[in-house]
Amino acid sequence: MAPSFSDRDSLFNFVVRDGNGVKGMVDLGLTKVPQQYVQPQEERIDKRNATLNDNSPIDLSKLDGPDHNHVVEEISRAAETLGFFQVINHGVPLELLESLKVAAHSFFSQTPEKKAAYRKGVSPSPLVKYGTSFVPEKEKALEWKDYISMIYTNDDEALQVWPKECKEVALEYLRTSIKMVRKLLEVLIEKLGVKLDDSKIDALIGMKMVNMNFYPTCPNPELTVGVGRHSDMGTLTVLLQDEIGGLYVKLEDNVDGKDKGEWIEIPPVTGALVINVGDTLQILSNGRYKSAEHRVRTTSLQSRVSVPIFTIPKPTEKIAPFAELVERDGVALYREVVFGDYMNNFFGNAHEGKKSLDFARIN
Numbered sequence: 001m002a003p004s005f006s007d008r009d010s011l012f013n014f015v016v017r018d019g020n021g022v023k024g025m026v027d028l029g030l031t032k033v034p035q036q037y038v039q040p041q042e043e044r045i046d047k048r049n050a051t052l053n054d055n056s057p058i059d060l061s062k063l064d065g066p067d068h069n070h071v072v073e074e075i076s077r078a079a080e081t082l083g084f085f086q087v088i089n090h091g092v093p094l095e096l097l098e099s100l101k102v103a104a105h106s107f108f109s110q111t112p113e114k115k116a117a118y119r120k121g122v123s124p125s126p127l128v129k130y131g132t133s134f135v136p137e138k139e140k141a142l143e144w145k146d147y148i149s150m151i152y153t154n155d156d157e158a159l160q161v162w163p164k165e166c167k168e169v170a171l172e173y174l175r176t177s178i179k180m181v182r183k184l185l186e187v188l189i190e191k192l193g194v195k196l197d198d199s200k201i202d203a204l205i206g207m208k209m210v211n212m213n214f215y216p217t218c219p220n221p222e223l224t225v226g227v228g229r230h231s232d233m234g235t236l237t238v239l240l241q242d243e244i245g246g247l248y249v250k251l252e253d254n255v256d257g258k259d260k261g262e263w264i265e266i267p268p269v270t271g272a273l274v275i276n277v278g279d280t281l282q283i284l285s286n287g288r289y290k291s292a293e294h295r296v297r298t299t300s301l302q303s304r305v306s307v308p309i310f311t312i313p314k315p316t317e318k319i320a321p322f323a324e325l326v327e328r329d330g331v332a333l334y335r336e337v338v339f340g341d342y343m344n345n346f347f348g349n350a351h352e353g354k355k356s357l358d359f360a361r362i363n
């Protein structure tokens with residue numbers, strides 16, 4: 001029987017407050033998306049309006065060989081234009097990528113009560129949070145997505161408090177990915193002509209968070225979004241997406257015959273990981289590297305999972321454009337911010353494209 005929610009509050013309470021999530025709602029046998037999930041026309045995603053990103057994935061194993069310079073060029077060019085690229089031979093075992101997708105499905109297929117135990121305010125640990133949409137209290141239309149978020153402090157604590165359905169694989173994914181993130185960051189910073197000591201590079205990725213996103217099947221995918229237009233706040237994001245597809249990035253400038261404002265689909269590539277630049281790296285590079293605006297479509301056919309790792313500075317870290325670049329450019333496009341303040345602003349507002357960067361922008 002199709003569920004009936006007598007008013008707006010009862011649906012919000014069921015999905016958000018009681019922690020049933022979008023999945024709980026779909027499992028009731030929903031045949032039509034509730035009004036709260038209907039996006040305004042301009043936010044809906046028409047997949048016929050997107051261009052496929054046909055750039056081949058970048059082979060990171062070649063960083064250690066004679067093609068080093070060419071690969072550095074590919075990485076920095078992608079970071080300067082789309083802000084998104086895919087990588088292969090990244091050092092994260094392929095079987096692990098498969099296990100992560102299985103673990104994500106296994107976490108979200110649990111009963112609502114099991115998942116709701118990790119809701120904000122009741123979770124046994126401040127490091128673990130289960131939720132739905134992004135900031136449901138502030139959104140005009142909700143996102144068709146449930147998630148679990150796990151902050152990393154150290155291995156022991158992760159194994160103690162992260163959910164048992166996914167903690168081992170998530171930790172191994174983090175351990176192997178971080179090596180790659182560090183390497184990419186070194187390459188990108190060196191390409192700017194900036195010299196940083198190891199401790200400063202570590203500080204730029206001093207905090208790490210592994211999320212698992214679950215996008216249930218949606219009866220009216222043309223009306224909803226899985227994630228609305230946003231950029232990520234951190235330094236670099238590593239993203240594992242499954243084979244369903246639906247991730248789109250917006251071009252900020254005309255590039256390679258493609259027009260500014262065009263939405264480019266990042267297609268699923270088996271064994272590859274997606275890397276994207278976040279706001280922090282755009283600020284540090286004084287705007288050279290593009291924190292990409294992106295969004296996710298829903299589908300009526302199969303549920304989709306994705307597993308991002310967000311690498312971000314510690315909240316106490318001060319972030320500002322590198323002095324060498326400000327000197328060279330003759331102008332700083334962003335002011336210095338304490339990262340914790342940037343983060344509070346980011347999580348305090350609904351997704352709205354790249355508006356998050358205004359917090360640091362100098363006009």
Ligand SMILES: O=C(O)CCC(=O)C(=O)O
Nearest residue numbers: 213227241247296306308
């Ligand atoms: O699911 C995806 O492909 C992307 C998710 C995303 O953009 C995010 O979690 O910030």
Ligand SMILES: [Fe+2]
Nearest residue numbers: 230231232294
């Ligand atoms: Fe994102």
